[in-house]
Amino acid sequence: MERRDYELIVIGGGISGVAMAHLACGSGMRTLLLEKQPRLGGCLHSHAAAGGFWVEMGAHSCFNSYGRLIDVLKRCGLQDRLIARRKMSFKLYAGGALRSIPSCLSFTELLTHLPRLLTARKQGQTVRGYYEAIVGPKNYARVLGPALNAVLSQPADRVPAELMFRKRSRRREFPSSFSLPGGLQALAEGIAAASGCDTLLGVTVGEIRRNTNGYVLSLADGRQLHCRFLCLATPAGAAASMLAGVHAALAGQLARVRHGMIESLAITLRRGDVRLGDIGGVIGQDEPFYSAVSRDVIENDAYRGFTFHFKPGLLDRERKLACIARVLGIDPARSIDIHETVNTLPCPGPEHLQWIGETTQPLDSLPLLLCGNYFAGIAIEDCMSRAHEEFARLDRLAGRL
Ligand SMILES: Cc1cc2nc3c(=O)[nH]c(=O)nc-3n(C[C@H](O)[C@H](O)[C@H](O)COP(=O)(O)OP(=O)(O)OC[C@H]3O[C@@H](n4cnc5c(N)ncnc54)[C@H](O)[C@@H]3O)c2cc1C
Structure with missing residues (x-):
């Protein structure tokens, strides 16, 4: 049996x-x-849809406030490949029509509630508790609530307010919102390639065991891998399953993280087949989708693409296409590419901040690192921050600090 030794297996x-x-x-x-x-x-x-045109099935944008990410991109020599995303407004799909966001707001309610922003504190509040107080219940139900659900691609009401919109300083020398040619997947691929680490794709870990030197991983194809330190950077549920036989209490803790699915469907059409003017995207109010994000933010003369992020388990493919036809006023039969995927995201409730403390404290002396979007927040920069924190712990454990 092939055996290979690593200091760290991730x-x-x-990201x-x-x-x-x-x-x-x-x-x-x-x-x-x-x-x-x-x-x-x-x-x-x-997803490469047609003739060099791509659509995003998951994340759409990075921002110049993502300082950790930008530092990594610079170290990997990727900073010159960034492309700016154009600023374009979102519309609300409400009552069977596309409407501008200001036209759906009650300004009287907004004016009477907005002064509360001066004294409002996020600590101990849910997203709904915090933002409803600032914009008023009607504005929250009609506009801000659906917009925040769209930001998270999840029901946002019960999420701790502290996890939403963290304050970060901007790097003005970079575009405010950016992607890469080929899309954001190229960002992960580019960082991995520049780092020069060994990579195995399409592999399933069968079993994880611990020995005096670290961990032994048995792959489904029979290979055995040994490492001194192990990092799990999967969704919490997958980490829980892999750790059940080796760190049962921690696995139980990870299994408590609530997750939600997002069913994403991207449709690409020739520019001439879409009458709707260029747009950033659409937020659904009482609709089966959280958002529809447009590719118009990166110019293309030939094609337009829209990725609809649907709530799970509500519509089959045919009904999703009928919904898209209704919202965009297009004929799906004229599409040149349709692509579907399912994503998983954590959906933390008010108990999550305590959960983070309870989970990270016992980890302290273990040669096991946990990374992912189920700690400080789901944004790409939150994932970068968690990876940096865990790397600092790895440095300590390896005796290099
Ligand atoms: C629809 C959508 C839109 C978003 N928009 C934005 C945005 O615009 N900006 C932003 O900052 N963030 C956005 N996010 C959030 C952000 O993209 C994610 O939180 C982040 O990319 C998660 O990265 P991750 O590496 O922690 O987890 P993941 O990206 O989920 O990666 C985990 C990896 O682990 C692999 N894996 C799972 N189990 C195993 C196993 N047993 N063995 C080996 N591998 C395994 C998976 O295949 C996957 O590749 C969005 C997310 C979604 C879903």
Whole structure:
């Protein structure tokens, strides 16, 4: 049986795992990145639709407030490849029509509630508690609530307000919102390639055992891998399953993280087949979708693309296409590409901040690192921050600090 030794093995090739592999390789650690899909990126998933035109199935944008990410991109020599996303407004789809957001707001209610912004505190509040107080219940129900659900691609009401819109300083020398040619998946692929870590795609970890030197991983194809440190950078549920036989209490803790699914469908059409003017996207009010994000933000003369992020389990493909036809006023039969995927995102409730403390404290002395979007927040920069925190702990454990 083939046996290979690594100082660090990272399971999960989304941005969290790629960031950890980059940091470890940069510090000279012999590192292996394992991913079960045949591609890197996880929720950074760019689908090549037609003639060089791509659509995003998961995340759409990075921002110049993502300082940790920008530092990594600079170290990988990717900063010159960034392309700016044009600023374009979103519309609300409400009552069977596309409406501008201001036209759906009650300004009287807004004016009477907005002064509360001066004294409002996010600590201990849910998203709904905090934002409803600032914009008023009607404005929250009609506009801001659906907009925040669209930001998270999840019901946002019960999420701790502290996890939403963290204050971060902007790097003005970079575009305010950016992507890469080919889409955001190229970001994960570019970081991994520049880092030079060993990578295995399309592999499934069968069993994880612990021994005196670290961990032993048995892959489904019979290979055995040994490592001194192990990093799990998968959704919490997948990490829970993999750790059940080796760290049962921690696995139980990870299994408590609530997750939701998002069914995403992207449709690409020739420019002439869409009458609707260029648009940033659409937010659904009482609709089966959270948002429809447009590709118009990156200019293309030939094609237009729209990714609808649907609530799970409500519509089959035919009904999704009928919904898209209704919202965009297009004929799906004229599309040149349709692509579907399912994403998983954490959906934390008010108990989550306490959960983070309870989970991270016992980890302290274990040669096990946990990265992902179920700690400080789901934004790509939150994943980068968590990877940096865990890398600092790895440095301590490895006795290098
Ligand atoms: C629709 C949508 C829109 C979003 N928009 C934005 C946005 O515009 N800006 C932003 O900042 N953030 C956005 N996000 C959030 C952000 O994209 C994610 O939170 C982040 O990319 C998650 O990265 P991750 O590496 O932690 O997890 P993931 O991307 O989920 O990666 C985990 C990886 O682990 C792999 N894996 C799972 N189980 C195993 C296993 N047993 N063995 C090996 N590998 C395994 C998976 O295949 C996956 O590749 C969006 C997310 C979604 C879904």
